[in-house]
Amino acid sequence: MHRLDPRGKIGVAGLFAVLIATAQTYTTILAGLALSLVFLALAGLPLRKVVARLLVVNSFIFFLWLVLPLTYPGDVVWELGPLSATRQGLLFTGLITLKSNAIIIILIALVATVPVITLGQALQNLRLPDKLCHLLLFTYRYLYVFEEEYRRLVQAMKIRGFQPRTNLHTYRSYAYLAAMLLVRSYDRADRVFQAMLCRGFHGRFYSLRTFYWQRRDGTFLAAALLAGAVLFCLEWLKPSLG
Amino acid sequence: MHISEGVLSPAVLAGGAVLTVVGTAIGLRKIDYEAIPRVAILSAAFFVASLIHVPVGPVGLHLVLNGLMGLLLGWMAVPAILIALFLQALLFQFGGLTVLGVNTVTMAAPAVLCFYTYRGLLRHPGTPAAIGAFACGFTAVLLSGLLVALALITTGQAFLEVAQLVLLAHIPIMIIEGIITLFIYLFLQKVRPEMLEGIYA
Amino acid sequence: MSEALIALHNITFAYPGASRPVFQDFNFQLLPGHHIGLIGPNGCGKTTLLHLIMGLLRPQAGRIVIFGEEVNKEKDFVRVRQKVGLLFQNADDQLFCPTVLEDVAFGPLNQGKSPALAVQIARETMDRLGLTGFEDRVTYKLSGGEKKLVSLATVLAMQPQLLLLDEPTTGLDEHTKHRLIHILKNLEISYMIVSHEHDFLNHTVKECCRVHGHCCQPLPHRAGEEPVSTCKKTVSAPGGEY
Amino acid sequence: MSEALIALHNITFAYPGASRPVFQDFNFQLLPGHHIGLIGPNGCGKTTLLHLIMGLLRPQAGRIVIFGEEVNKEKDFVRVRQKVGLLFQNADDQLFCPTVLEDVAFGPLNQGKSPALAVQIARETMDRLGLTGFEDRVTYKLSGGEKKLVSLATVLAMQPQLLLLDEPTTGLDEHTKHRLIHILKNLEISYMIVSHEHDFLNHTVKECCRVHGHCCQPLPHRAGEEPVSTCKKTVSAPGGEY
Numbered sequence: 001m002h003r004l005d006p007r008g009k010i011g012v013a014g015l016f017a018v019l020i021a022t023a024q025t026y027t028t029i030l031a032g033l034a035l036s037l038v039f040l041a042l043a044g045l046p047l048r049k050v051v052a053r054l055l056v057v058n059s060f061i062f063f064l065w066l067v068l069p070l071t072y073p074g075d076v077v078w079e080l081g082p083l084s085a086t087r088q089g090l091l092f093t094g095l096i097t098l099k100s101n102a103i104i105i106i107l108i109a110l111v112a113t114v115p116v117i118t119l120g121q122a123l124q125n126l127r128l129p130d131k132l133c134h135l136l137l138f139t140y141r142y143l144y145v146f147e148e149e150y151r152r153l154v155q156a157m158k159i160r161g162f163q164p165r166t167n168l169h170t171y172r173s174y175a176y177l178a179a180m181l182l183v184r185s186y187d188r189a190d191r192v193f194q195a196m197l198c199r200g201f202h203g204r205f206y207s208l209r210t211f212y213w214q215r216r217d218g219t220f221l222a223a224a225l226l227a228g229a230v231l232f233c234l235e236w237l238k239p240s241l242g
Numbered sequence: 243m244h245i246s247e248g249v250l251s252p253a254v255l256a257g258g259a260v261l262t263v264v265g266t267a268i269g270l271r272k273i274d275y276e277a278i279p280r281v282a283i284l285s286a287a288f289f290v291a292s293l294i295h296v297p298v299g300p301v302g303l304h305l306v307l308n309g310l311m312g313l314l315l316g317w318m319a320v321p322a323i324l325i326a327l328f329l330q331a332l333l334f335q336f337g338g339l340t341v342l343g344v345n346t347v348t349m350a351a352p353a354v355l356c357f358y359t360y361r362g363l364l365r366h367p368g369t370p371a372a373i374g375a376f377a378c379g380f381t382a383v384l385l386s387g388l389l390v391a392l393a394l395i396t397t398g399q400a401f402l403e404v405a406q407l408v409l410l411a412h413i414p415i416m417i418i419e420g421i422i423t424l425f426i427y428l429f430l431q432k433v434r435p436e437m438l439e440g441i442y443a
Numbered sequence: 444m445s446e447a448l449i450a451l452h453n454i455t456f457a458y459p460g461a462s463r464p465v466f467q468d469f470n471f472q473l474l475p476g477h478h479i480g481l482i483g484p485n486g487c488g489k490t491t492l493l494h495l496i497m498g499l500l501r502p503q504a505g506r507i508v509i510f511g512e513e514v515n516k517e518k519d520f521v522r523v524r525q526k527v528g529l530l531f532q533n534a535d536d537q538l539f540c541p542t543v544l545e546d547v548a549f550g551p552l553n554q555g556k557s558p559a560l561a562v563q564i565a566r567e568t569m570d571r572l573g574l575t576g577f578e579d580r581v582t583y584k585l586s587g588g589e590k591k592l593v594s595l596a597t598v599l600a601m602q603p604q605l606l607l608l609d610e611p612t613t614g615l616d617e618h619t620k621h622r623l624i625h626i627l628k629n630l631e632i633s634y635m636i637v638s639h640e641h642d643f644l645n646h647t648v649k650e651c652c653r654v655h656g657h658c659c660q661p662l663p664h665r666a667g668e669e670p671v672s673t674c675k676k677t678v679s680a681p682g683g684e685y
Numbered sequence: 686m687s688e689a690l691i692a693l694h695n696i697t698f699a700y701p702g703a704s705r706p707v708f709q710d711f712n713f714q715l716l717p718g719h720h721i722g723l724i725g726p727n728g729c730g731k732t733t734l735l736h737l738i739m740g741l742l743r744p745q746a747g748r749i750v751i752f753g754e755e756v757n758k759e760k761d762f763v764r765v766r767q768k769v770g771l772l773f774q775n776a777d778d779q780l781f782c783p784t785v786l787e788d789v790a791f792g793p794l795n796q797g798k799s800p801a802l803a804v805q806i807a808r809e810t811m812d813r814l815g816l817t818g819f820e821d822r823v824t825y826k827l828s829g830g831e832k833k834l835v836s837l838a839t840v841l842a843m844q845p846q847l848l849l850l851d852e853p854t855t856g857l858d859e860h861t862k863h864r865l866i867h868i869l870k871n872l873e874i875s876y877m878i879v880s881h882e883h884d885f886l887n888h889t890v891k892e893c894c895r896v897h898g899h900c901c902q903p904l905p906h907r908a909g910e911e912p913v914s915t916c917k918k919t920v921s922a923p924g925g926e927y
């Protein structure tokens with residue numbers, strides 16, 4: 001899985017994300033979820049980390065569970081005092097939950113396994129605007145600069161007895177922290193760019209990796225297209241057949 | 243506030259994607275190669291800002307800073323925010339791929355709007371600029387909240403209550419963002435006025 | 444022998460994800476009124492040691508006793524940071540307010556002093572270090588030497604009982620180095636200096652010790668000479684043997 | 686007297702927004718095969734001088750001639766940067782690729798070498814500096830000393846004809862400093878070193894000169910002694926007088 005051409009993986013992930021996002025029936029979405037689990041198994045990622053990730057990103061979904069079943073019009077199946085949940089509401093929220101998780105799992109299995117640097121180069125290869133890809137690569141590179149400088153400045157605040165509270169001093173200090181971070185990183189960005197110029201950079205990122213489209217990539221794409229077609233039929237052709 | 247995958251209707255998703263493509267194209271046209279590292283820095287800042295939690299009473303809320311992005315970047319804020327959201331989706335799975343367009347619009351449209359609305363005020367140093375900076379941070383979050391609510395409601399009437407709650411949750415963030423944007427603006431004005439030249443352009 | 448200001452007992456510390464711990468069963472002790480220099484090769488753990496004392500990093504095992512009290516939790520370290528001042532290896536990491544006066548007053552404000560009093564303390568500290576007239580200078584635009592001195596002022600403004608200095612002379616010219624030596628000689632509190640410059644240490648401290656994975660080994664004479672004895676695994680009191 | 690490698694004629698340079706220019710009518714010259722040390726207090730303009738030579742900053746007036754050709758436009762400096770290597774004052778500014786090997790190969794790739802050849806050059810350079818086995822280390826997790834050496838490798842991999850080193854020893858321990866001295870002594874190209882450490886300069890260069898606003902003043906003897914003569918306003922060739 002990890003040796004597949006990143007361009008193919010990006011394309012397949014995009015295809016399924018769109019298919020599942022537009023699907024409206026449980027059959028399709030369950031099939032999509034099954035497919036996403038197949039990808040996940042192929043990617044061989046540590047399961048515990050994936051589950052931890054999924055728990056975190058489901059917070060918005062959790063919030064929907066608190067509201068939607070209670071407000072959705074339909075047949076009441078459960079009541080507690082003034083609160084009542086409807087069958088349609090529960091079904092609807094369940095659908096959203098499955099959809100959301102299926103797409104996220106596909107994203108984790110196919111795209112998040114590609115190093116961002118490779119991803120940037122692959123996107124450039126897929127004819128996305130050069131400037132956008134450069135922006136992606138630079139932003140990723142600066143994330144570390146930022147994170148490191150952020151960590152240091154927070155330590156500087158700590159050793160001088162700073163404790164966050166709900167007051168103006170706290171907000172001002174946080175604003176200064178953010179602003180100092182900006183200014184320093186901005187200058188650092190300039191210097192890093194100068195360092196790149198000094199080493200002959202002229203607007204093009206070379207990679208030590210070159211992308212080769214191999215047989216297994218073709219196989220993967222063909223299999224994925226087939227699965228996609230099945231999903232498509234499930235969703236849109238079934239009603240007319242039935 | 244990121245909207246998750248799988249919530250919105252295809253029409254809303256498509257609308258967000260189209261708007262984002264147009265906005266990004268305009269933004270990219272304004273970026274020359276020399277400016278890429280600087281835009282990237284702000285993009286990274288926007289990414290990291292959502293990891294900074296500030297206390298508001300008993301809870302911690304994270305910064306948004308889209309007002310500041312608009313103030314510093316104008317149209318260029320669109321690609322910058324797009325990239326930051328893309329990386330967040332990739333590294334933390336906040337938001338996602340299909341909602342990338344909608345999420346970018348809810349964050350970036352207020353940024354660009356605030357840039358043009360408050361540019362006049364910000365050009366006058368002293369109290370007008372300070373008011374402008376506060377309003378910029380405040381309004382940008384307010385508009386973001388409204389756009390998120392709008393995206394939800396156009397998806398389906400079922401989301402009406404959810405949208406109201408989302409909007410409600412934005413109120414404390416608006417005030418905090420206003421204050422923080424104000425102080426950041428004052429800091430930059432004193433320490434590195436060159437970074438603010440965008441509003442004079 | 445009076446009670447130690449700082450005592451580390453059997454500390455074990457490894458950075459998350461690192462293959463080897465920086466410290467294993469590490470012991471260290473600083474006695475009141477002592478001025479000591481810490482030396483050792485790059486990456487041996489000098490900075491890590493200072494950060495452990497300040498509670499910016501937490502050991503995986505062992506006990507830290509500061510001013511006679513054992514410190515474990517964040518709350519204990521908040522109190523430690525009121526009494527111990529740390530000068531970072533990189534002055535850029537220490538300053539984050541727009542102007543010098545605000546930065547120097549930041550610590551006293553966090554200690555709960557009124558703004559008027561904080562400003563007064565800040566001014567006095569700056570006068571003492573020869574920084575009169577710097578109040579409204581932008582911290583970010585100071586020269587390397589000035590940044591170091593202002594950082595020192597921000598730390599001294601909190602009226603610490605103990606000072607930890609991490610490579611205070613890097614990048615400073617001769618003149619500023621001499622000014623720093625003069626300032627340190629006139630301080631009445633204990634301090635500990637990390638430095639690679641033996642010349643500077645000869646002027647500012649009476650004892651040096653070399654940081655190892657297990658202990659701080661007192662050097663028989665002055666810095667710069669390779670000691671022959673091997674590191675003892677007991678509590679080594681740098682200074683207790685002089 | 687052979688032709689100068691670098692010649693600066695009547696250069697005037699001020700940072701935008703600064704009240705005073707750093708250089709005014711500044712003259713400087715470096716002859717082939719010479720190794721010189723640049724000294725001077727913090728903020729006198731040493732780093733600025735190196736950045737002017739690399740075209741990272743542009744003078745407001747004056748002429749810069751490098752390898753016998755006058756350089757003015759960005760295009761001219763692109764060629765200069767293929768032949769002149771600059772080691773930045775701060776190694777963090779210099780390294781920007783995720784792994785050491787990618788960083789060292791970045792320069793050769795920009796010079797149009799094939800990925801295979803670039804990797805080979807990178808490995809050879811790293812071997813020469815004793816960095817074998819560092820290929821896959823993450824650049825931002827190296828210790829201070831290691832970062833400096835890797836930065837040097839990235840510069841040497843471009844096979845420059847002239848090396849500019851900006852405070853190469855800050856924060857390095859004795860051992861690494863000696864390694865650096867050894868490496869520099871075995872280089873066959875000209876170099877110029879900015880440093881505050883006279884000891885280090887004594888081992889690596891034969892002549893020192895002090896940077897002023899108007900010229901580089903050759904020092905009569907070794908570094909560390911205050912010269913009595915005042916700065917001459919004519920073209921002063923550091924080395925030409927020895």
Ligand SMILES: Nc1ncnc2c1ncn2[C@@H]1O[C@H](COP(=O)(O)OP(=O)(O)OP(=O)(O)O)[C@@H](O)[C@H]1O
Pocket residue numbers: 458459461465483484485486487488489490491492532826827828829830856
């Ligand atoms: N954030 C970090 N994550 C992982 N490892 C780290 C981190 N910081 C330091 N290290 C490692 O821990 C060890 C000790 O680092 P430390 O910074 O304490 O060294 P030091 O003695 O201060 O060196 P120097 O003289 O270069 O400042 C080094 O091997 C270093 O690579």
Ligand SMILES: Nc1ncnc2c1ncn2[C@@H]1O[C@H](COP(=O)(O)OP(=O)(O)OP(=O)(O)O)[C@@H](O)[C@H]1O
Pocket residue numbers: 584585586587588614700701703707725726727728729730731732733734774
């Ligand atoms: N980006 C900048 N903007 C404005 N002024 C600057 C900038 N960089 C440096 N200066 C100023 O220009 C002068 C020369 O700076 P430079 O960095 O060349 O000094 P230096 O000799 O390298 O000092 P050091 O020994 O501290 O490295 C200093 O007064 C400094 O404050």
Ligand SMILES: [Mg+2]
Pocket residue numbers: 489490491532609
């Ligand atoms: Mg250190």
Ligand SMILES: [Mg+2]
Pocket residue numbers: 731732733774851
């Ligand atoms: Mg310098």
